[in-house]
Amino acid sequence: MEPAMTADETGPIPDEVLNAKLIACWQAALNTDDPDESQRWVDMAEWLAHRGDQPAPTAAPRKRPGTERRHFPRVPVRSPALLTLEDRIIRGETINLSRTGACFACTGPEGVETDIVGVFSVHGWVEDRAARIVALEPGQIRLTWSV
Secondary structure (H helix, E strand, C coil): CCCCECCCCCCECCHHHHHHHHHHHHHHHHCCCCHHHHHHHHHHHHHHHCCCCCCCCCCCCCCCCCCCCCCCCCEECCCEEEEECCCCEEEEEEEEECCCEEEEEECCCCCCCCCCEEEEEECCCCCCEEEEEEEEECCEEEEEECC
16 A cells, blocks of 8 residues: 655645644544444544545445434544553553543552552553443453543
8 A cells, every 4th residue: 555645746745734634533533422423533534544545535424224323422532541540550551442431541550449549641641531441351451441
């Protein structure tokens, strides 16, 4: 796949610029109150990440069966992250983020229990978020955002 080019075709778009655009799409997907708009931002982020592999996303709304619960999509985000608890810092990488929480890959986690509240930081994001641990699996922590 060829690198993405600038609009005037003078050269490739630097990775930092594409990463900034991806982060902006992910943030927009997570910060809207409309699940359909959130899904459109996810589609745009996926298109930016795999530009040569698929056509540009369309604005056509997705149809949901009447009984399906409306929810916000999980945005697949691979980015370095930290979970800061009272007595320790856990380093790892995000697997996905959603409007309500996150899935975080890390080594362990030994000595960590559910219902512990900490601060979750994702590299490149503007704000840290208070988060509560809701599930533990080998090599993975599931979080929900605390208010």
